[in-house]
Amino acid sequence: MRRLALSDDILLKIDKPARYIGGEINSCMKDAASVDIRFAMCFPDVYDIGMCHLGIQILYDMFNSWDDVWCERVYSPWPDLDAIMRRDNFPLFALESQEPVGNFDFLGITLQYEMCYTNILQILDLAGIPLLATERSDDDPIIIGGGPCSYNPEPIADFFDIFYIGEGETRYRELLDTYKECKAGGYGRLEFLRRACRIPGMYVPQFYRETYNPDGTIKERVKLYDEAPDTIRKEVEMNLSDTYYPTKPLVPFMQTAQDRVTLEIQRGCIRGCRFCQAGQLYRPVRERSVEYLKSIALEMLDSTGLEELTLSSLSSSDYSGLEELLEFLIDECNKRHVNISLPSLRIDAFSLDVMSKVQDVRKSSLTFAPEAGTQRMRNIINKGLTEEVILKGASEAFHGGWRRVKLYFMLGLPFETDEDIEGIGELCNNVAMTFFDEIPKEERREPVQIVASTSFFIPKPFTPLQWAPMGTREEFVRKAHVCLNGIHSQLNQKRIKYNWHDTDTSELEGVLARGDRRLAPLILEVYKRGQIYDAWTEYFNYQTWLDVMDEMGIDKDFYTTRERADDEIFPWDFLDIGVTKRFLLNEWHNARAGIVTPNCRDKCSGCGAAVFGGGICFSER
Amino acid sequence: MKLRIQFTKHGSMKFIGHLDTMRYFQKAIRRSGIDVTYTGGYSPHQVMAFAHPLGVGVESDSEIMDIEVGSFDLIGGPDAGKNTIGNERECLLKALNDQMSEGFTIRDIRLLPDDAGNAMASVAAASYEIYGLPADKYDVIVDAIDQIMSADEVMIMKKTKKSEQLVDIRPGLYELGIRDGVLCMRVDASSAGNIKPDTVVKTLCEKSNTDPETFSYTVTRTEIYGREKNGELKPLIEFGFKTDWLT
Numbered sequence A: 001m002r003r004l005a006l007s008d009d010i011l012l013k014i015d016k017p018a019r020y021i022g023g024e025i026n027s028c029m030k031d032a033a034s035v036d037i038r039f040a041m042c043f044p045d046v047y048d049i050g051m052c053h054l055g056i057q058i059l060y061d062m063f064n065s066w067d068d069v070w071c072e073r074v075y076s077p078w079p080d081l082d083a084i085m086r087r088d089n090f091p092l093f094a095l096e097s098q099e100p101v102g103n104f105d106f107l108g109i110t111l112q113y114e115m116c117y118t119n120i121l122q123i124l125d126l127a128g129i130p131l132l133a134t135e136r137s138d139d140d141p142i143i144i145g146g147g148p149c150s151y152n153p154e155p156i157a158d159f160f161d162i163f164y165i166g167e168g169e170t171r172y173r174e175l176l177d178t179y180k181e182c183k184a185g186g187y188g189r190l191e192f193l194r195r196a197c198r199i200p201g202m203y204v205p206q207f208y209r210e211t212y213n214p215d216g217t218i219k220e221r222v223k224l225y226d227e228a229p230d231t232i233r234k235e236v237e238m239n240l241s242d243t244y245y246p247t248k249p250l251v252p253f254m255q256t257a258q259d260r261v262t263l264e265i266q267r268g269c270i271r272g273c274r275f276c277q278a279g280q281l282y283r284p285v286r287e288r289s290v291e292y293l294k295s296i297a298l299e300m301l302d303s304t305g306l307e308e309l310t311l312s313s314l315s316s317s318d319y320s321g322l323e324e325l326l327e328f329l330i331d332e333c334n335k336r337h338v339n340i341s342l343p344s345l346r347i348d349a350f351s352l353d354v355m356s357k358v359q360d361v362r363k364s365s366l367t368f369a370p371e372a373g374t375q376r377m378r379n380i381i382n383k384g385l386t387e388e389v390i391l392k393g394a395s396e397a398f399h400g401g402w403r404r405v406k407l408y409f410m411l412g413l414p415f416e417t418d419e420d421i422e423g424i425g426e427l428c429n430n431v432a433m434t435f436f437d438e439i440p441k442e443e444r445r446e447p448v449q450i451v452a453s454t455s456f457f458i459p460k461p462f463t464p465l466q467w468a469p470m471g472t473r474e475e476f477v478r479k480a481h482v483c484l485n486g487i488h489s490q491l492n493q494k495r496i497k498y499n500w501h502d503t504d505t506s507e508l509e510g511v512l513a514r515g516d517r518r519l520a521p522l523i524l525e526v527y528k529r530g531q532i533y534d535a536w537t538e539y540f541n542y543q544t545w546l547d548v549m550d551e552m553g554i555d556k557d558f559y560t561t562r563e564r565a566d567d568e569i570f571p572w573d574f575l576d577i578g579v580t581k582r583f584l585l586n587e588w589h590n591a592r593a594g595i596v597t598p599n600c601r602d603k604c605s606g607c608g609a610a611v612f613g614g615g616i617c618f619s620e621r
Numbered sequence B: 001m002k003l004r005i006q007f008t009k010h011g012s013m014k015f016i017g018h019l020d021t022m023r024y025f026q027k028a029i030r031r032s033g034i035d036v037t038y039t040g041g042y043s044p045h046q047v048m049a050f051a052h053p054l055g056v057g058v059e060s061d062s063e064i065m066d067i068e069v070g071s072f073d074l075i076g077g078p079d080a081g082k083n084t085i086g087n088e089r090e091c092l093l094k095a096l097n098d099q100m101s102e103g104f105t106i107r108d109i110r111l112l113p114d115d116a117g118n119a120m121a122s123v124a125a126a127s128y129e130i131y132g133l134p135a136d137k138y139d140v141i142v143d144a145i146d147q148i149m150s151a152d153e154v155m156i157m158k159k160t161k162k163s164e165q166l167v168d169i170r171p172g173l174y175e176l177g178i179r180d181g182v183l184c185m186r187v188d189a190s191s192a193g194n195i196k197p198d199t200v201v202k203t204l205c206e207k208s209n210t211d212p213e214t215f216s217y218t219v220t221r222t223e224i225y226g227r228e229k230n231g232e233l234k235p236l237i238e239f240g241f242k243t244d245w246l247t
Helices: A008-013 A054-064 A079-088 A114-126 A154-159 A172-185 A189-196 A290-304 A322-336 A349-358 A375-380 A387-400 A418-438 A473-488 A503-513 A517-528 A542-552 A581-593 B011-015 B018-032 B088-097 B135-150 B197-207
Strands: A037-043 A069-075 A106-110 A142-146 A162-164 A208-212 A218-223 A261-264 A308-312 A339-341 A365-371 A404-411 A449-456 A496-500 B002-009 B034-036 B048-050 B059-074 B104-111 B125-131 B155-159 B164-168 B173-179 B182-188 B218-227 B233-235
Touching: A008 A079, A037 A054, A037 A172, A054 A069, A054 A106, A054 A172, A054 A261, A079 A114, A106 A114, A114 A154, A114 A503, A114 A517, A142 A189, A154 A517, A162 A172, A172 A189, A261 A290, A290 A308, A290 A322, A290 B018, A322 A339, A322 A349, A339 A349, A349 A387, A365 A387, A375 A418, A387 A418, A404 A418, A404 A473, A418 A449, A418 A473, A418 A496, A449 A473, A449 A503, A473 A496, A473 A503, A503 A517, A503 A542, A517 A542, B011 B059, B018 B034, B018 B048, B018 B059, B018 B088, B034 B088, B059 B088, B088 B104, B125 B197, B135 B173, B135 B197, B155 B197, B182 B197, B182 B218
Parallel strands: A037 A069, A037 A106, A106 A142, A142 A162, A261 A308, A308 A339, A365 A404, A404 A449, A449 A496, B059 B218
Antiparallel strands: A208 A218, B002 B059, B002 B104, B034 B059, B048 B059, B125 B182, B125 B218, B155 B164, B173 B182, B218 B233
């Protein structure tokens, strides 16, 4: 029997002990003495959330396919266990071996959202690893970050030894081989980092320094190690049909946020919505082949026994082999009594037909994401969805038997007026009108239900709107009320429900998203005052953040409400995602002018992603 | 056709709760290729029933679950298409055991007769072993056991969500004793009169003036019983056939 790190007494005292015992189906056990590298892969949130993340599963599978590496997992202990571990000075352990993470060679941390930054410090602290990279010794693990937030790593740069910029499939082998060379040669941490920073995609923040202008903007980036590259280009896996994929995904014992097989059908998105970070970061669009997807889907169902399968991509409707793939999957899943869930499908005749085959239309709801209430505003953000298309989709859906419609919008977009916000209510009302106009009275026993949700727009790095000002909390609250009143003034207001997102979280996310290195002391101090799990409303305490900003003289408005000049140097400018800053700036100007840019399939707009030499950039149009 | 499956739950698997254990077995059965029957509708479920939920932290040598199957063939999994005729039980046993994580073992699979009652309603009793009693207290605990077993009634306060109620647990205490330093008991486990092993330990502590805070114990369930027509207790697994499934 595997020995557990925690005693029975502790495990029986805390909530959901299954989070900490490991041993799941398809988890990987190896003989620690037989490997050269111990790698701990961490999602800095609770197990229930972190276990569902596909990226970690891909890397876990890849690392463990190599004989000289043992990759294990670690998640943030929930606050109940956190308190016990601090009280007893109990070191953070990895789930597979149950051994302390502090003794590992690497600790990889995925950065999925800004609100997990204090949890990164929790992980390091509980593992007994110095929080600041420059204070670590040769005995400490190499701390390496990756994932969406590594595209502006500066606010957390002080805590990491390396950021891996881009997709993990391509350069880890090289990095680990370099590590082994250094270990064999008896070279220390610094020499390893010096060699690592010469591997494409690797950013070693301690080799750089920023200087600032009197107005607080960045003056220049200074290299502290001559051999370090000036810019770091993101890594991309160009052949997604011949690469690592976890055909034996982990099967947790406990219920997690998403207990299902995830089939990633493509990376990237052709759409180019101007607010969307993922749509720029993951260019160019690369599809996996239908044959490859068919084969791994069956393998995953067989190896897990999971009862649900979902497609993953930024916009599944744009996948060119969708019809063939879905026909196959629906057939196979029916045979196996497996459910299919189909997120991010555009509502049209085809998708409605497919959905009616896999779900109970009376019980399920349809989702539209117009993102803005008027066509003027949708043109500004380049969301190529018209009211006509929405109403046509809704009409078809109502005829197909659906009665519940969800609509997603953003408030606080650049150049937004109150008329644009009131347009949200009008659009919702028109959807309801469509129902009453088109569905005869005798079929209206179950009435239409419309749920409108708004989130607050947060400008993100590497988007055309990265120059835009973000609204204040006060403005957000006012706008939410404008929206609410707009809905209440509609004829069918009783059929429309309205939700809006928390304003405090949005504002802090805005500060961190476009932050620079001067925010690291803030994050550190907030953590030292006991703050963790900021992504969880029950633990988030914005006042602590505001207090520390105040004491440190950090002006949050500098990061949020300020409109950036066209030529401002951004903290993330030294990263190269293929898409050029010139293209993004041009898109920012197009946004201001309300000019729509066509999607990648219709016409190439020369964003720069063609530099990777593949994907949609080179396919026939 | 209904199969009765007997399994163990040891080691760290004791931290897996009852509902998660059910979900674990649903996935394991899928992987094994056993031809389990599903309910209809948009979210089909396996026809599956557990005899008695096991509390988090309790280990077991003998848990019971019934499933309905369409055939004794393996319709998927690593052994798919294998000829199972003649040794159906062994084949299914192996197929399911191959899918277990450390701590779960399939001990037996039996075919239930058509008239067998459902797993949960059939439960009459369960036996438990309690490890970790304080050695210096054996004598007083043995005295307390004698006291309890010779009494006509043993009243305890039973707390429910709504109220507190005095109940007599004596009729449900079938066996109670210490064997090799381990407290062994066989108690009522029916839905009407279920007695938790913790309740018995607590009662013993009270009768022997032992502070329950001074020691920590672990519980293992060793058997679940049903009742034969003549009233005798019989392990639930033995209500099924071991051989001759096709006759």
